[in-house]
Every structure is written in structure tokens, then in C-alpha cells.
Amino acid sequence: MAKAPVLTPQAEDFPRWYQDLITKAELADNGPVRGTMVIRPYGYGLWERMQQEMDARIKEAGASNAYFPLFIPQSYLTKEAEHVEGFAPELAVVTHAGGKELEEPVVVRPTSETIINDYFAKWIQSYRDLPLLINQWANVVRWELRPRVFLRTTEFLWQEGHTAHATYEEARDYAAHIHRNVYADFMANVLAMDVVLGRKTARERFAGAVNTLTLEGMMGDGKALQMGTSHELGTNFSKAFNTTYLSKDGTQELVWQTSWGSSTRMVGGLIMTHGDDHGLRVPPRLAPVQAVVLAIKGDDAVLATVRETGERLKAAGIRVQVDDRTDTPFGRRAVDWELKGVPLRIEIGPRDLENGTAMLARRIPGGKEPVAIDGLAALLPGILEEDQALLLSQSRERRESRTADVTTTEEAAEAAVAGGWARIPWATLGTEGEALLADQAVSVRCLVAEDGSVPESDDAPGTLAIVARAY
């Protein structure tokens, strides 16, 4: 009789597979307040690595980290009309504090454009203060009706960048720079995720933006996930908050702004991109643990070799963990590391010692083979890079094979409902077609140019719409 699978198979029930994986790989739990989540150490380790890699790229782009308050006076939200309309239904409101009712209720930040502009208006005096490039790592709250761990949670962790520039062109170029050189670079080269870079239609734009750039990934079930966005805010917030600067010519000018964000939702995207029926597969460049060295049994010679091998691999620059918990059956530990998606398992038992070999199990392509223990430190870096590349190419292949070129709105809807993406000329679809798709819970994920670049405007000739169901 076949063993019952550890996870519900993806083909049987993808959402349940996702939830099973998150629970069994100990990534996260649901919180006690509806829609909140507890991120467990292994899940948080993935997020910490994402933070490190993103933070380095954000600093490379010239931005500095800062911290703005969690609580925003309710009146701030109403200063930018589209912004408040977009966020009002999702706000959490503190009405009582310190044992008293507050005179003015305060809102728990859903995003920080308003409070940050309040300070930008104070800090920016002259052209010498520009560009002002700020990033914040923080928690934000948006009350979710249909929460799902990592993907849509009432509270989530993110980074939000906020910048002010002297000219429209500078702001536009900076939003594009973040889009491509921070977000896309990180997603392709660290997360090993193929993402499509495009611009949002007016319907899908951020509340308060004049242009939203997005990165869309295709998940294992063919649905789309928005992995990050970078917005041109024009002068919408600087008008509302009177954020002006003295130009070189001595005139007072409004600043041009951008904002851009990416969140713990990326952990959900990672799972749904690389996970399989045995669990998660973590790209080696991201992995907090790239290789685990397992003692099969608790014999002294085995334990000594396992620990020594761990030390040698660590010295070779590999992020390694030693698993010498031999009071837990080996099989259970092996399944657990497989669930957690650690790229490489190096299994050592008494018989291996005799031959000077270990069993090397590769989670990403699958398969096991004996290798010389002495050769591991030289062997593994190349294997890790191979597996990193494999994940990216699998992700690209999926997206390419499951994207259909279509010519009518009906065909686009059909392709999306069937679990794929459709590519259709935007001139054919248009805002009317977009509205029709919405009735079937299908949306335009983004607009792209024929050559795959990001179009300069919605009506640039040859613009294509990527159509899909989305998380």
C-alpha cells in the first residue's frame, strides 16, 4: 500500500496544498485576531534573507532607512481624495487609549504616504535637499475580508520607499530604477522567479498614483501574483501637503514623488512558484540553510564526521546546519527538511564512513547519489548555482507554456478561467473589455510592449495586456 502523501497534492486542491505546506513546514500559523498571522522561525528566516538582499539593493539605489509612526491622525488620510477613497474601507481605528476616549481617533497605517509627506514638507526647503530618498521597514494594517496567510493578511510586514524629486523626469526614472534594478533584479536573481514587468491600467493603479509599475509572477496553478509595485505619484501628495522647494531660479515648486513597496506576500509567491507535492523548494541564493548535514544514527564516529563536515562547509562560505538529533527517527527528519525545501541534504551513516562518502540528496532537481566527503566543499557551490538556475528556468517555462496569445476578450477570459494567462492587444481589449473580464474575476495584470519592455503610456502603439486571475 502506498504511503499517504504528507501534503494534499497540488493537482487535487492547490489552495489546500498551500495551506498544508505552510503548516507542516512550520512557516506560519493563523493569529487569534482574524486575518493576522504568526510567522514562525523558519518562515521568518526566509523573510530575513529577503530583507537583507532587498535592503542592500535599496541602499545601493541611494535610499536611507527611517521610521515613521504607526498611528496616523484620521484627518491626514482625507487630504488626498483618491487615496482616502482607496483605503477607507480597510482601516483599523484606535478610539481609546490610556484609559480614555481619544479626541481625534487615530488610524493604524495602511501605508505611509500621508504621514511621510507631512514631514517631507518640513524637511525639504531648497533644491539642495533633493532628491530625498527614504525607505521604511514596517508593519501595516489593512482589514481583509478574505485573508490568506502571507498573501492577504490584516497585518503584514513590508518595505515602503518614499522619494521626492525636483522634476517629473527624475521621479519617473527613479520609480523605473527601483522597478528594474531593485525589485526585478532581486526576484530574478535571488528568488529565481520569472516576473513580467509592466504598467498597471488606470483601473488597477494605486490610490493616489499617476502611474503604477508592477511585477507579476505566475504561480503553480497558473494564477498571477503581484510581487511588488513602484508608483509615480506626480504632484498629487505634494499638492495635498504643500511639499514645495525653492528652485535654483528662486521660485517655489512642488516636488515630484514616488513610492514603492514589497511585502511578506513575497513569501507566499515563493511557495506557490517553487513548491511541489513534497513541499517547498528554496532557491539556494535565498536559503537561510543551503545544506543540512544529517547524522543517520547516533554513533560517535558519525557524529564527529557530521560536525566536522558542517564546520568545513561553513568555512567554505555555505550556509549550513547540522542535524544531529538522532533521538528522532532519520526518516522523519529527512521528510521535514524536504518539506522545508532546504536545497541540499548530506546524509552520513556508519556505512558511509567506511567508504569516505556521504549521500547527497538534491531537493531541487530531485535524486540522490553518493559523493566523497572530502570533495563536498569544492563540489557544492557549483551545484547550488546550477539549482538556482534550474528554478528560474522552470518558472520561465511555466509562464511561457501557459500564456496564450489571443485576439478577443472572450478568449482572454477563457484562458484565464482555465488557469493560465492571456496576452491580447490592449487596443482590442480596452477599458470596456477590462470591465467585462472583471465580471469573471479576471483582471489585466499589466500592460507590456511587444518587445517585453514597459510601455511609456497606456496607449503606446503595440501595447499588449496580460490577462489572468490573480491572488
Place this chain on the structure above:
Amino acid sequence: MAKAPVLTPQAEDFPRWYQDLITKAELADNGPVRGTMVIRPYGYGLWERMQQEMDARIKEAGASNAYFPLFIPQSYLTKEAEHVEGFAPELAVVTHAGGKELEEPVVVRPTSETIINDYFAKWIQSYRDLPLLINQWANVVRWELRPRVFLRTTEFLWQEGHTAHATYEEARDYAAHIHRNVYADFMANVLAMDVVLGRKTARERFAGAVNTLTLEGMMGDGKALQMGTSHELGTNFSKAFNTTYLSKDGTQELVWQTSWGSSTRMVGGLIMTHGDDHGLRVPPRLAPVQAVVLAIKGDDAVLATVRETGERLKAAGIRVQVDDRTDTPFGRRAVDWELKGVPLRIEIGPRDLENGTAMLARRIPGGKEPVAIDGLAALLPGILEEDQALLLSQSRERRESRTADVTTTEEAAEAAVAGGWARIPWATLGTEGEALLADQAVSVRCLVAEDGSVPESDDAPGTLAIVARAY
């Protein structure tokens, strides 16, 4: 006529000096909601370095980072009687969210013992799951009546550790390990702050703890600042949340717990320990910028040398920043770097180039001297370590010279009110003396043994009380 000082002198008005420094060095601003703060990039850079150094030590102590929700059901807080009594007056409460009144109001976390125990109770099954060592970096909210930036803010950033152990001894030892090997090590060796390690009296203990270990620093005005605490929680929370484990003997046992925290308040402590009338002085090991290379004037040869020197120092492992903003007067920039407390300034102008020298200004001991540009990379590391040591010894000297050994409660109160610390036998002072001190806003900061170690209990023979006014 003498120039007006940039800051209110410490001797004239210490609190105003503190506020002046924070504003003028661009460390932080007050937030729009009472008691909240905006941490500006330079202030946040100090916090980021604190986080890095602390995080490495916390991981070295075996704890893993995780993340628990901001929102806690109000009912959780009431499960541990002393805990709710301690925190109830400071809570911020969300009553409305998503456009509706909530059925059960949720509290914004003031600390996370309750919600974390809810999960520990689920995750811990057997002795194999112990010890469970968790840390969280997060924001917390405690409504403050008398807020002061960094020291007492309605919202602050911190790390909170939470652990569960099989025995009382293990928990006690772990709380002490964090106290000494994480907190004290970091404060002495990175912050260059002399801190006294001791235990809190019952009156000053954390709400829900059976023992609180503390680290107390003496500020520039002689008042005390609690820099961090590590608590033994005994089984108070495990009883309240039924957090039990199956022992090796097959019995169900309550876990023994610890919690420990340190916060952005440390930035306030840093300022008040090392700051002087010219601004902040940042210890080199902490400093995000250890040396700034300034171009005095914008001549091409000067700019080239300044940038090249910056590159060479960076290559030598020094955290360096180049200041080539020659459209701002040199004097203003020099004062600004002095205010910000960057340890070393390397000033290069046209005349220096002729001699192959730069002017080296040392912020910590003060003073300026010409040095050979070619010798800088070899010279600076030693100077930085010297200055690090100097700050620690100055901090120690202040504490020693301003601590009086006294024998009566009256003398203790007098010493504290005059702006110093008093050391008095705890057997002489006792809880009655402690209550009398409270009438004059003086408190027992901690209990120490005669040899400077941490006493095992309040009534260990020879125990001394450190008495002071405190922030």
C-alpha cells in the same frame, strides 16, 4: 563677541540640551500623534547598527527570530493577573475596523508575553521541543503621559525575547546569560557605556515576573537610565496559558520561562551618556559613519583626492562617507558632522594637497592635527579603538565619581536629588526606605552584591541598593 552656542549648554538646561541635540543633529522629530516619534535617517542608522550588533549576539545565544501579531484580543491580557494590572492603563485599543465596530476590541501590543504563550502552548509538546528560544524585532505601544523622544514614547521599536525551558535552573541561567553575554557585552563593548548589572526590587519588577535583571547607566546629568531588562517569569504565564510539556518520565510539566527586552530608548541613553555641548559623540564600533572625508573647497584636484581617500579608507574596512557638497560652506558642514558625532573628520583643501597632508579632527578627545594622507589607512583603526576605549572610561569615571556610599535613607535621597547615585546597604534601606524615597521621585535602580556581582536573592547578606532619580 563669542558666537552663540549651537546647543543649549548641558550645565544650563540638560533636558533642553537633549532636545536641541536631537533636533539639530537630525536624529528624530515628534510625531503628529502625541508621544509618537519620527526617527530620521541618521538616528535610524544608529538604531540599525544597534540591531545588527544585538541580533548577532542574540543568535549566538541560540535564539531565532519570529514575528507575532500587533493585535492581541483584549481577553488575553487578563489571563495573568499582575500583567494586566501593570499594562491596563497604557493600552491603545482598536474598536473599529473595516468600517464596522469589532465584536471584541483588540489591543495594540504593549509587549507580547500573552500572545506568544498562546502559541508556545500549541508548539510545545514534549521535552524534545525545549528549550524554545524566540526573539522578535517589533514596534510596541504604551500610552505615555509624559513622553520624551527615544526615552518614553507611545510607540517604540524594540526586541523582545521569549523562551521556555524544562527547569527552573535552565530558565534562570538563560535570563542571566542574556543579561550578561548579550546586553552587558553589547553595551560595554559597542555602546562604550558603563552599566551596572543588578536585580530589581519587588516594587520595580516587570508585571508578571518573579525576578527582573536590569542594566542601569548613569547619564550626563547623574540620573539613571534603565537600558534593558531580562526577566525570569517562573511559571506565571505557563500556568495562565497551560503551557506544558511531556517530560522524559512521561509526566506533564509546566515550562519555565524568560523574557527580555531592549529598545530605541538605548539611542536616548547613548546621547545622554556621550553627548557634550558640541553635540553627540558616537562610539566608533557603533558608528554608521566612522570617518568623514571633507573637501574644503571644490577644486578638481581636491575633489579627486577626497574621493580617492574615501575609497582607500573603505577598502581598509573603515565605514567612511565622502562630503563633497562644496556648494554648502565648509564651516557649516564641519559643525554638522560635529553635531552628529562622527568620530573622525579628515579635512582636505588646496593647501593640504601641496604638503600631502590632511587635517585630522578627532571628535571624541577633541583636537586637530595634520597627518600624511598616505598614512591614514594605517593610522585610523588604532585611533578609532583608542577613542572607543576613552568613551567607556569616561562613562565609568563619571559613574564612580558621582556615586556616594551612604548609610541612611535621608543621605541616599539627598545624593539622588543633588544629581548623583547613592549606594546603601539594602538591609538598612528596606522596602520602607524605598517607599520614602518614592515620595521624592527617587527609586532603587537595582540591588548588587558587594563584589559587584548580581545577588541571588533580595535578602542575600551584604546586598547593596543603588539609589537614583531615573528617566
